[in-house]
Amino acid sequence: MNSIPLPSRLPEPDHVNLVVRKALERQRLKRGVEILSEEVEERYRLIVGESPKMKLAVATARKAAASKATVLLLGESGTGKELFARFIHNQSERANRPFIAINSVGLSKELLESDLFGHEQGAFTGAHKMKKGKIELANGGTIIFDEIGDISREMQAKLLRFLQEREFERVGGVTPICVDVRVIAATNRDLGAAVKSGAFRDDLYHRLNVVAITPPPLRERKEDIPILAHYFLRKFSTAARRIVTRISNEAQAKMMAYDWPGNVRELANAVEHAVVLGTGAVIEATDLPPRFAGDSFLSSSENLSYRDGVNAARKDLVLKALCKTYGKRAAAARLLGLETKYFLRLMKSLQIE
Numbered sequence: 001m002n003s004i005p006l007p008s009r010l011p012e013p014d015h016v017n018l019v020v021r022k023a024l025e026r027q028r029l030k031r032g033v034e035i036l037s038e039e040v041e042e043r044y045r046l047i048v049g050e051s052p053k054m055k056l057a058v059a060t061a062r063k064a065a066a067s068k069a070t071v072l073l074l075g076e077s078g079t080g081k082e083l084f085a086r087f088i089h090n091q092s093e094r095a096n097r098p099f100i101a102i103n104s105v106g107l108s109k110e111l112l113e114s115d116l117f118g119h120e121q122g123a124f125t126g127a128h129k130m131k132k133g134k135i136e137l138a139n140g141g142t143i144i145f146d147e148i149g150d151i152s153r154e155m156q157a158k159l160l161r162f163l164q165e166r167e168f169e170r171v172g173g174v175t176p177i178c179v180d181v182r183v184i185a186a187t188n189r190d191l192g193a194a195v196k197s198g199a200f201r202d203d204l205y206h207r208l209n210v211v212a213i214t215p216p217p218l219r220e221r222k223e224d225i226p227i228l229a230h231y232f233l234r235k236f237s238t239a240a241r242r243i244v245t246r247i248s249n250e251a252q253a254k255m256m257a258y259d260w261p262g263n264v265r266e267l268a269n270a271v272e273h274a275v276v277l278g279t280g281a282v283i284e285a286t287d288l289p290p291r292f293a294g295d296s297f298l299s300s301s302e303n304l305s306y307r308d309g310v311n312a313a314r315k316d317l318v319l320k321a322l323c324k325t326y327g328k329r330a331a332a333a334r335l336l337g338l339e340t341k342y343f344l345r346l347m348k349s350l351q352i353e
Contacts, residue, residue: 047083049224050327053216057084060213065091070163070210073186078263079215081186082146089142094182097141100134104151112155114171123172135168135179142182148208149189149200160204183208218260218267222319222352223327225255228264232271233283240275247274247283249324254285254292256319315350318343322352 047058064071065088073081082101089099104112110124118133135143145151151159162168163183167176185208194200218225229247237244247255251274260266270289278287285292317336325331333343 047080047087047215049221049227050329051216051221051223054221054224057213057215058087060211061088062091064088064211064213067211068182070182070208071184072191072208072210072212073184074191074212074214075188076217076263077188078265079217080264081188081215082144084213084215085142085144085184085186088184089182092142092182094141098138099142099144100138101144101146102134103146104155105147109152109155112151113158116159117168117170119171120173123170127172130170133168133170135162135181136170136177138181139179140181142184144184144186146186147188148185149187149191149194153199153201156201156204160201160207163204163207218263222256223322223329225267226252226323226326228267229255229271232268233275236272236275242275243281244275244278244283245281247271248285249320250285251283251288252323253316253320254288256323257316258292311350314346315352318347318350318352 047054047061049055061071061084071085071088073084075081085101086099089095102116114123114131114133116133116135118131118136119127121127121130145159158168165176166180167178169176191200191205191209195202195205218228226247229252233244233247255267255270262269270292271283273289274283274287278284318332321332321335322329325335329343329347330340333340336343338346
């Protein structure tokens with residue numbers, strides 16, 4: 001009877017464990033990348049919507065991404081300016097290179113300069129070794145200067161020189177450093193007014209204002225509220241480990257009637273509040289923050305005329321129809337038994353964007 005030959009040498013247990021660990025680590029890294037990609041894809045849903053103003057802003061961002069032009073993102077806080085910056089970066093040929101955000105608020109001139117340009121060893125007290133700045137670290141990629149309207153005149157001059165020459169020196173250094181970066185700036189300030197008052201340099205403003213994009217405030221894209229609210233509902237119910245399946249019609253109607261001064265960020269906070277403090281599988285109007293309590297259209301004024309009251313009621317009805325149809329105008333018109341063209345004119349007359 002022939003015997004089965006045995007391998008001359010069995011693998012060492014430590015070697016087997018190492019191979020298994022590396023295989024598991026590769027699987028974890030792969031899943032981590034997949035999860036991150038899913039999260040990035042989910043976040044970009046926040047800048048997609050049915051409203052014409054949002055579609056125009058996204059189309060402009062997409063065109064800008066295909067170029068090397070400097071982009072200036074304007075508009076109110078909470079409208080998603082950083083999301084637009086990331087969208088432009090990820091749609092560009094620099095997508096696989098660094099994306100670095102710089103927020104100048106709260107930093108002294110010295111700290112901001114070091115943060116931007118880096119410093120050489122011994123440049124100042126505490127500079128024990130050379131440090132690269134964020135502009136240098138972003139080489140090949142994209143850098144966003146958030147709250148650009150808040151930087152000092154002195155830093156504006158240094159930033160202008162960098163934009164003109166695409167080179168800089170580290171603090172305490174004398175050697176010019178050249179970089180290739182895509183520049184995006186963002187602010188919620190009126191830079192035109194700041195230029196007129198002398199608070200912001202005219203030449204820097206024109207250097208930044210090559211392609212200007214203004215993400216619309218939420219009150220001007222109300223047809224997108226149901227989509228955004230349900231996105232946040234899924235996100236926060238998962239995070240809270242709660243089963244919350246939908247938002248009631250009454251709660252959605254109150255959301256549609258609200259003006260959202262804090263924009264998308266405020267909407268996210270309102271939905272999270274409702275998810276955390278609510279008790280059922282449906283978000284009710286009573287689960288929303290206290291500011292949503294009361295009648296949605298009569299609470300704004302105690303002295304409405306008859307005409308104002310009728311128009312307010314019509315607007316409330318139209319908003320509820322849009323809410324039920326997730327912002328689809330033709331479907332909302334059918335729901336109310338109206339012709340689509342008449343419904344669109346009605347929306348315009350009621351100043352519903």
